[in-house]
Amino acid sequence: xxxxxxxxxxxxxxxxxxxTVVAPGIAxxxxxxHFVSVAVGGAYTSMVTRRAFSVHDVKSDYGxxxxxxxxxxxxxxxxLAERRARDTLDLVGPLGRPFxxxxxxxxxxxxxxxxxxxxxxxxxxxxxxxxxxxxFVLGGAGAERVFGAMRARRIAETTTLTTEDGSLGxxxxxxxxxxxxxxxxxxxxxxxxxxxxxxxAVTAVGMEFDIPVQVAVEERMACGIGVCMTxxxxxxxxxxxxxxxxxxxxxxxxxxxRVRFEDVGTIPFDALxxxxxxxxxxx
Amino acid sequence: MSVDxxxxxxxxxxxxPITTAAGCASSGRELAQFFDLHRLGALTxxxxxxxxxxxxxxxxxxxxPSGMLNAVGLQGPGIEAFLERELxxxxxRGIKTIVSIGGGTVAEYSELARRLADAPGVTAxxxxxxxxxxxxxxxxxxxxxxAAAEVIASVRSIMRxxxxxxxxxxxxxxxxVSVARACVDAGADALSMINNPLGMAIDTxxxxxxxxxxxxxxxxxxxxxxxxxCVWQVHAALPGVPLIGIGGVMSGRDAFQLxxxxxxxxxxxxxxxxxxxxxxxxxxxxxxLLRARGFQRLADAVGLAHRPxxxxxxxxxxxxEESAP
Ligand SMILES: Cc1cc2nc3c(=O)[nH]c(=O)nc-3n(C[C@H](O)[C@H](O)[C@H](O)COP(=O)(O)OP(=O)(O)OC[C@H]3O[C@@H](n4cnc5c(N)ncnc54)[C@H](O)[C@@H]3O)c2cc1C
Ligand SMILES: Cc1cc2nc3c(=O)[nH]c(=O)nc-3n(C[C@H](O)[C@H](O)[C@H](O)COP(=O)(O)O)c2cc1C
Ligand code: FES
Numbered sequence: 001x002x003x004x005x006x007x008x009x010x011x012x013x014x015x016x017x018x019x020t021v022v023a024p025g026i027a028x029x030x031x032x033x034h035f036v037s038v039a040v041g042g043a044y045t046s047m048v049t050r051r052a053f054s055v056h057d058v059k060s061d062y063g064x065x066x067x068x069x070x071x072x073x074x075x076x077x078x079x080l081a082e083r084r085a086r087d088t089l090d091l092v093g094p095l096g097r098p099f100x101x102x103x104x105x106x107x108x109x110x111x112x113x114x115x116x117x118x119x120x121x122x123x124x125x126x127x128x129x130x131x132x133x134x135x136f137v138l139g140g141a142g143a144e145r146v147f148g149a150m151r152a153r154r155i156a157e158t159t160t161l162t163t164e165d166g167s168l169g170x171x172x173x174x175x176x177x178x179x180x181x182x183x184x185x186x187x188x189x190x191x192x193x194x195x196x197x198x199x200x201a202v203t204a205v206g207m208e209f210d211i212p213v214q215v216a217v218e219e220r221m222a223c224g225i226g227v228c229m230t231x232x233x234x235x236x237x238x239x240x241x242x243x244x245x246x247x248x249x250x251x252x253x254x255x256x257x258r259v260r261f262e263d264v265g266t267i268p269f270d271a272l273x274x275x276x277x278x279x280x281x282x283x
Numbered sequence: 284m285s286v287d288x289x290x291x292x293x294x295x296x297x298x299x300p301i302t303t304a305a306g307c308a309s310s311g312r313e314l315a316q317f318f319d320l321h322r323l324g325a326l327t328x329x330x331x332x333x334x335x336x337x338x339x340x341x342x343x344x345x346x347x348p349s350g351m352l353n354a355v356g357l358q359g360p361g362i363e364a365f366l367e368r369e370l371x372x373x374x375x376r377g378i379k380t381i382v383s384i385g386g387g388t389v390a391e392y393s394e395l396a397r398r399l400a401d402a403p404g405v406t407a408x409x410x411x412x413x414x415x416x417x418x419x420x421x422x423x424x425x426x427x428x429x430a431a432a433e434v435i436a437s438v439r440s441i442m443r444x445x446x447x448x449x450x451x452x453x454x455x456x457x458x459x460v461s462v463a464r465a466c467v468d469a470g471a472d473a474l475s476m477i478n479n480p481l482g483m484a485i486d487t488x489x490x491x492x493x494x495x496x497x498x499x500x501x502x503x504x505x506x507x508x509x510x511x512x513c514v515w516q517v518h519a520a521l522p523g524v525p526l527i528g529i530g531g532v533m534s535g536r537d538a539f540q541l542x543x544x545x546x547x548x549x550x551x552x553x554x555x556x557x558x559x560x561x562x563x564x565x566x567x568x569x570x571x572l573l574r575a576r577g578f579q580r581l582a583d584a585v586g587l588a589h590r591p592x593x594x595x596x597x598x599x600x601x602x603x604e605e606s607a608p
Binding site for chain 1: 306307308309313314316317329334335336337338339340341342343344345346348349350351353355358359360361495503504533553554555556557558559560
């Protein structure tokens with residue numbers, strides 16, 4: 001659904017911007033892993049595509065608020081970073097498929113790189129409410145790019161931090177720390193969000209330990225609602241066939257083992273409908 | 284006073300002139316989560332191909348000034364799945380459906396038409412001519428009157444007479460009027476324009492083209508003037524041919540421009556990515572603009588901008604008072 005939200009608060013969290021927006025309908029329907037798309041640039045903008053952001057938090061205050069955490073990357077996020085309390089924002093959401101939750105209490109390791117950590121907090125709350133054990137591994141390039149360390153420490157059994165420059169926690173990447181966290185906590189499942197490369201590596205670790213990994217991916221999106229076909233990634237289906245599936249509508253959450261990370265950015269030759277993959281190609 | 288928004292695509296009546304642009308609304312189901320599809324004049328499907336197609340590699344999208352580039356490559360499940368799952372879904376709900384088809388050879392277009400000829404629920408057939416002709420060194424059908432005409436003649440001979448065949452034209456040609464004329468001579472009941480002109484963007488961080496496919500189709504507000512020009516030229520040359528105006532329509536005012544240039548149906552594409560409700564809003568805004576100018580019927584505004592300078596609009600010759608816009 002589409003909602004004209006009102007910005008309640010803006011703040012800086014480490015290297016990131018956080019926006020809390022009053023968006024009643026969206027907050028009610030939200031499940032961990034959902035994202036929203038935001039129109040940027042105002043009414044007479046030349047920016048025609050919306051920007052996708054994971055929902056970091058929802059609260060029932062003020063009739064329902066959602067919080068987004070983002071990093072300034074280009075013109076759209078720069079505009080968003082300039083929003084102030086009482087400005088209005090045009091949001092569509094909640095979008096995508098949320099994280100599946102384990103039926104029985106399980107030991108879950110939540111892995112977040114950079115702002116990818118944001119989406120893991122509502123997930124952690126949902127897992128804790130089901131009696132799961134939650135452990136965090138959070139990382140970033142430097143200390144100020146590790147998002148949510150304080151909150152993770154408050155709610156999780158253990159929190160492991162990594163930075164590539166060694167300015168906080170262990171020097172290295174989240175995947176360097178992950179194997180020992182999985183071993184120590186006897187994890188049953190891993191949830192991850194971050195750049196594709198990180199998700200690929202996390203999935204590889206999960207497969208080594210033979211435990212399922214759920215990843216939330218990011219791909220360039222024009223519509224976010226499943227109509228434009230711009231956001232596809234190669235994913236292996238239940239029948240073993242690879243399809244180019246929409247990250248916005250079938251995702252953004254996928255089973256890590258199903259995503260062909262090495263082939264993201266290509267059409268694998270054996271994908272359904274690939275040129276030479278059994279079907280005829282016309283262009 | 285309400286404005287009569289009904290319009291005719293050839294002999295088929297639509298309740299209002301707004302349709303989705305091919306490839307921008309998939310086959311309708313996703314949009315149905317937002318609003319009742321019956322409120323569209325018609326839904327245009329993505330271009331259906333014979334075989335399933337995985338499309339082009341990602342990134343497939345790049346935002347550009349007042350527009351975007353796409354290189355999707357007609358990804359879709361193919362005609363079989365369309366006939367099994369997608370068309371029946373639309374037909375059962377009685378949604379007016381313009382089915383778009385795309386192919387690489389005349390034979391492929393003909394086969395698609397044959398499969399669709401007996402399928403219930405096809406309101407009109409739109410032939411996407413912006414596909415490369417694999418039998419002619421990958422030249423785009425729409426860029427050559429003769430190639431386009433061959434496709435249209437074949438499809439027209441196969442489709443039932445009561446289903447209009449619409450030729451969708453590309454703007455980046457030397458002479459769009461001659462391509463339009465060739466299509467009409469070949470039997471096209473209506474013309475649709477414009478498809479995406481080809482564009483390109485370069486990522487100044489990666490120092491490489493922004494799209495994996497290097498070039499892509501430009502859409503959005505950036506192409507509106509191109510669409511208005513094409514509709515204008517073709518309406519001037521072929522005033523009796525119904526036109527679907529498409530390209531950069533974001534508001535009722537944009538749609539109104541295309542109507543005044545000669546379009547009796549208006550397609551909305553990229554605007555849907557920005558606002559899933561865009562079609563409904565644009566229809567309402569168009570109606571408001573017509574009402575504010577004293578029009579009682581949409582039909583009276585079609586092509587009106589072609590009247591000679593100084594002459595009063597026909598609908599205003601009767602004694603109505605124009606309210607302030
Ligand atoms: C499901 C999903 C969830 C996301 N969650 C977050 C989040 O919580 N916090 C956060 O900071 N960022 C998030 N992103 C990335 C965010 O969407 C991009 O950073 C943002 O679109 C960049 O816009 P821009 O105008 O600043 O950049 P520009 O590069 O100027 O954008 C130009 C175009 O490219 C698209 N684009 C560019 N980079 C990306 C990208 N990485 N992903 C998708 N589209 C892109 C934009 O949407 C826009 O259409 C998410 C992306 C997706 C797909
Ligand atoms: C993502 C995308 C996919 C498209 N796919 C098709 C298609 O399958 N068939 C077709 O005839 N046109 C296709 N088009 C072109 C549109 O139908 C339309 O002609 C063009 O985008 C101009 O309109 P707009 O500016 O309102 O988007 C596509 C456009 C976009 C942006
Ligand atoms: S962003 Fe349009 S289909 Fe996913």
